[in-house]
Structures are given as structure tokens and as C-alpha cells.
Amino acid sequence: MLFKMINKFLNIVLVICIGNWTFFNTVSKNEIIHSIKVFHKGISLTESVDCNLIEVQNEYQQPIEYYMDVESVVCGDNHCKVDFVRIFWDIFGQYKRFELPDKVKLEKAEGKDFTAEDYEKLNSILHDENSSLKDVYKHEIVSTVGTEGIDALSGSTILLEKSAYVKGAVWTCYSLWHWVHGDIKQIIRNITGKSQSIKSLQSYLSSNKKVKKLFGLEQLNHRKDYSEKSVQLVVSAIEQSSTLLKPSLLYLENAPNKVYINTIQKLLKQFESENRLFCLQHLLKTKQKLPLEFYYKLSDLYKDFTYQEIHVLLKILNTKYDISPQMINHLLPLLNHNDFLIARRLYWFLQKQDLLQEQESRIQTFYLEWKDKL
Template identity: 25%
Template sequence: MINWIKGLLVGALLLPFSFENGEDIRYFQQSTIPLTDSTDVIVSSIYDSLSNQDIYQVKTSTGTPVHYYIELQEGVCFENECRPLNILIYWNITGRYLGFELVDGEFLSKFDHEPFSPKEYEELDQLLADPFLPLGNYTFEDLVKRPDTVSQSLDGVSGATMKDVLEYIVPGAAYTTHKLWNVIHGPIQQEVIRMTERNLDSSLLNKILQSRDQSDQTWALERIAQLSDLDDSVVESLVRILLEGEHFQAYLLLKSLSIKQLESEHLQLHLFSLIGKVDFSIENMIFDKLVEAPQLHGSVVDASIPILTALSGSQLGKLLKLYSHHEVKNPEFNQALKQMVPIENSFIERQVLKFLDKQAETSD
């Protein structure tokens, strides 16, 4: 079983992939954790009582989850005609759809018993990969209007399919498209996510942050707070995302950091090092996040002294607000501030003088 799994997925999960021969039909999206020829894998079965279904977890010999799959077996029926549907459905470790496989001569067919063409398999693969389709809002009966007389039968396009969802189904295969999409994006998906969350540590989180799939990165960013501490590799990945990622990802990252994690001197220093390197809105969020820290490490204040004269008026104002909040008292910083006066921006100069006056009062 293990060798069969490896033979199937080695290389296939590195990029979107499809393969058909006389017996097997396989379509896969990109996997977060790729398999290699040297990867030892373990397959274990977990019974999910909610879906009344065995979920198979594939993980490396070191315990890193790779993906999950189920063996879906049921009849595809409409108008009292049925044919068995035996298909393997795969999920990535983040819960997104990974692919499907039909083995031992299995195939998908449409209402007229005609097998899917390669183009239709590709279309199905693309539809199943889209979590935002409205197919979860309709029952199969909603999709199909039954005709007065039985004419065509299998797979549920014997009647007129709702015009609103025609673009979301493979023509002639309404039932199959609807059924598979709802299995993939239903309760089993949530159980898959829970299983990965139970295995989540800094190493796995960092692997997911390295994914080329943006939804994987978003998944990881939403769960940063589940880790009590962030190791150096994770912090470096977070810095990369703040520098290179989209604004939403930066917002989500900073929003997700916990108070406990903000105690880290290493994290504080890396966040502060981004001042002047990221855009204005992200910079503001970094200042706001450092305000939330239980305490500000002295090394952050030390790091700010050499760059004081390079800060803009807005940056300097936010820095003083941050230090006032944490009641920072650093003679070297105060001396560097004094040397900046007079300041061309009178508003900022007043803020600097106010900060220095308060420092003098508290030191008396």
C-alpha cells in the first residue's frame, strides 16, 4: 500500500498534474509537502463518525503529514438508473482540494453513459479546486428540474439544470459535479484541517509558509497564535511575507501574532528592522503591534538610536508614542534626540521636546 501511494504521488504533487492510461485516471493540484523517491511514508486510517467515513492520513516516517484521502464508494443514480462511483479523493494538509484518482478501470460518465473526455476531467478538476462555487447552496434536486416523462437518465441532467449554476458543473454530469464538490468542501475537509492542526508545530508551520499556493500561506498565518513560541526559521518566513507579500497577508500576519509571542526579543527586533522598508500602512501596523507587547526589549531601543536622523517626522512621532507607552528610559536615546533639535517640522519638534521633558520629570 505504501509503495503504491509513493508510486502514485512522487512528482505528481509538485505541480498541477494529470495522467490517464488504460486503467488509471489521476488529476492533482500542487501539494504543500511534496514526496520524493527517498521519502518513507506511513498510511493510517482515522474513522470520522460525523461523515461515517474512514479518512486516510499519509505522513512521513518523521511524522510530518503529507496529505489525506478517502475512498468514496456509492451509486450515481437518477430516474431509477444507477452505476457505481468508486473514486479516491485527496486533500492537502491545509484542507484544500488536492486531486482525485480513478483506478482499476474506473471512469466517470455522463447521463448518457458516455465516459468523460480528458477535457471534461480537466474541467471537473478545476471546478473541484474552487472553494467559492455556489454548489453548497443547492441540493441536487434544486439543480435539476425533473421532466414530465423519463427520457434521459443517468447523472441528473435529464431535466434543465438551473441557469445560474450551469457554468459550475460539467455538462451532462450535474450529480457527479455536485456530489464531489460537496464531499470535498464539506465536513471531511474540516476534519482534515483539525487533524493537521493537532500536528502543527514550528517546523510544519514554516513548511506551509513556504508553499507557493497563497491559500496555504493564508491558512498558516491564521494559525500563528496556536504556537506559543516562534523559532528563528518561522520569524524569517514572517519577515519575508511582510516584505514581499500582499497587504492582506501582512495585515493577517500582524493581527494573528499573540501577546505571548510578542514577548520574544528576536521577534521584536525583526519587526522593528522593517521600519522604513515596508509601506506606510504596514509600518503603522508594526508600531501598533509593538505597543501590544508586554514589554519592549532594550535592544529595540538600542537599534533605533543609529537610525533616528533617517526617520521621517511621522516615523519619529510613532516611535516616541511607542516608547512613551512602554515608559522607555534610555539616556543614550535621549541624548541622540537632543542632538536632533532644532527640527524643521515644528510639530515633531514639539513632540520631541515633550518626550524629553517627561523623561526629565520622571528621572528626578
């Protein structure tokens, strides 16, 4: 019954987002209204909410920040005081700050105003995109009368660390955090991306800031731009920071097949073991179609592969291809590898393949030499 009351209340106070942008003042000439639909975890997992997102532009009609006015929730019962909060994001959808109307103060349990420390903590919470608030559902936050006040967590089930909320204002923290870090972030990124030229998006890849590189990658992928220049910039970005490898592979996954093959081959030849392994694991899962000849051309690298890399390579060959005699010839030198585990792994792999007579002879020789360790 308590959960039903909480759910009903939250749906009432949070469901209306559209129109809130007029609460503070009218929209300026340099502001653009975007009518959007977003999901809020505290409202519904299946029904979206209509909202107005405001884009603030500079004199060149380029976005410089975004804001949206939303309702705050102070507690989990029908005695709550609801205030409007204006949330600001940068052009990449990263939280910047929040503002309140003049003479409005947020309240917590028992009608107490937020202190300066509370506001500072709330701001810090909203900056934390990995807050434990992320994984909590509204029905898991139980309103009780206890040491935390009526807007508190159940004493029997502690789901959040105290650092994740302001004492006596867990609903406010929960509600605002999910406005800040919900669908709105990607919506903002896409609006910003649409305002940029391909040249501008490419320039982000040359930035020394990871957030800009990631944005450039994402939006070039969104625009389906796999031009030679863009791909070269992506490769250069990976060379400068291997942390960009994963998002770069997501970008390349959607590239034309020839572009994908040539770029992956280039990356594998210049990478050290850890990044090579990541690429091989990607090749195991990719939906791109690679000819078996792709792996012929990599054979000069096999002698430098670690056991883990060889294991993934053989798994790729076993699950995606009919192994040709030529491919087996490229693998056979590994029977003489200094790492016996690699040689043994290949031996058992070859045992299951259709081999030519001379290939059979090679593995028989290996067996006679190492049969006590197989």
C-alpha cells in the same frame, strides 16, 4: 414534493461514508486511518457524517498525501447509479486527483459513460476551490427532463455556469466538489501540522511558496507559538509579500500583548500607505488592549499619513480612548498639513474634545484662517 424526494435520496446515498476505504484494497503498512466527522453541504447542514480518512506516510512516518473513498451521485432521482470514487489531497489539504476502481466508469444522464473530456473537465472542476458550486444548496439544483438530460439544472432557474459541471452529471460534480472542498481540508491541515515540529513549521515561513507560508502561519498560531524566532519569520514573510499581511495579523491577534504591540508598531513604521491603512483598520477591530502611549510613539508618522489613514486613526482614538492633552499635542501639527482635508478633519475632531487653553487657541487660529472653507 420534488425537493423532498431529492433531499431524501441524497441523504440515503451520501450519509454512509465510513468503511468505504476498504472498497479498493486494504490499508498498507504506511497508511494511517483517521476516523473523522465532516459536514457535507449536500447531505445536511446540521448533522456530520462519519468517515475514514487515510494518511499515507513516507519511511520517516511523515504524511505525503491523504485519500478518502466516497460515493458519487450521478443524478437527482432514485434511478441513479452510485460509484465509489477515491479522492486524493496533498498534505496541505489541496485537491490532487481522483481515481476509480478497475472497470468502473462514471455515468451521466441516460446511462451514458463519461468521456475522456468529461473526466478531464471533472478534474478541472474539482481543482477550482472557487467554483460556483460552493454557494449552491442541494434544494436549488432541480432535476428536470430537458436539453441537459435528467441530471440537469432547471430551465427556469439557472444557478450554475456550464463550466461548473459536466453536462448530464451535475449531481456528481456537486457531490464530489463538496467532498473535496469541505471540512476535510482543514482536518488534513491540522493532522499534517501535528506531525511537524515547531522548527519545521518555522521553515515553511521561509519558503518561496505562498501555500507553505500560509500553512506555517496557521499552524504556528494553532500551536500558540509566538516565540521571538517565529515572530521574526512572520515579519520577514510580510516584508517579502504583503499578501501575507492579513493572515499574519490573524496570527498576531492571538499573540501575548507585548509581542503584539511591539510587532504592530514595527510594521506600521516600515509600511507604505496601503499596508499601513490595513494595519490601522485592524487596530480599530482588534481585541488586544493597547495603551494610548502606543499612538504617541507613532506620531512621527502622522505627517505622512493619507486622509484615509488619519480618518481611521481618529476613529480609533474616538472609540477606544479618553483622549489626553498629550495625545492632542501629538495631533495638533496636522492643522498645518498640506492636505487641507486632513487639517479640516482634525479640526472637527478636536472641536469635540476637552482642550487646554493653548490648544483652544490653536484651533481658534485655524478657524479664523479657514472659516470660509469649514
